[in-house]
Amino acid sequence: MKEEGQGGRGSSPARQKSTPEASLPGWRTDRGPRLLGAVIPQVTRPAFKKRSPAAAQLIAEWPSVVGPVLAAQTIPRGLTGGTLTIACSGPVAMELQHLAPQLIGKVNSAMGHALVQRLRFVQGVVPPPARRAPPPKPVALPETVSTALQSVEDPQLREALARLAQGVYRGRRSPG
Numbered sequence: 001m002k003e004e005g006q007g008g009r010g011s012s013p014a015r016q017k018s019t020p021e022a023s024l025p026g027w028r029t030d031r032g033p034r035l036l037g038a039v040i041p042q043v044t045r046p047a048f049k050k051r052s053p054a055a056a057q058l059i060a061e062w063p064s065v066v067g068p069v070l071a072a073q074t075i076p077r078g079l080t081g082g083t084l085t086i087a088c089s090g091p092v093a094m095e096l097q098h099l100a101p102q103l104i105g106k107v108n109s110a111m112g113h114a115l116v117q118r119l120r121f122v123q124g125v126v127p128p129p130a131r132r133a134p135p136p137k138p139v140a141l142p143e144t145v146s147t148a149l150q151s152v153e154d155p156q157l158r159e160a161l162a163r164l165a166q167g168v169y170r171g172r173r174s175p176g
Helices: 036-050 053-060 062-066 068-073 090-098 100-111 143-150 155-170
Strands: 074-080 083-088 118-123
Touching: 053 062, 053 074, 053 100, 062 068, 062 074, 062 100, 068 074, 083 090, 090 100, 090 118, 100 118, 143 155
Parallel strands: 083 118
Antiparallel strands: 074 083
16 A cells, blocks of 8 residues: 555656746646647737737738728728727718728628628728838949840830849949
8 A cells, every 4th residue: 555645646746846848838747849739729819819810811901801092091990799990080980881881791701701790980090101112213234234235126125124134233332
């Protein structure tokens, strides 16, 4: 007969010690590391409490879902319980209220299922779209490149090669 505290499985004080690895997600104290698929829910849960994967996808794809005109005037703020919150200016909110059924249909169609049942509009300032950088100034191509380009008979090919040469030589610094 074994005495109390001796020989039983897991009764050794050394086995009961907590290692630093034991507190890490994905680490099992009994047999080592776990499969990644078993760990992903633990790791992603905090992020998905703030924003669901569907809401994140909708926000990322907003311009392609609603089109460039509406995307420039609206910002999706969140999706909770089937209600999509959209920030926009007052006049745009009035217009969107009339377009709500079509907008809900567009969103649900793009997402592949009935994700949104209602729209909620909040007043907010929508920043203007970022301006495009002006096209870079052309650089002077070396004489050998210019001569080689002039010998190309096909105008489309010559133009394409000229653009390529501009790109190559634009990033180079002149010696000196």
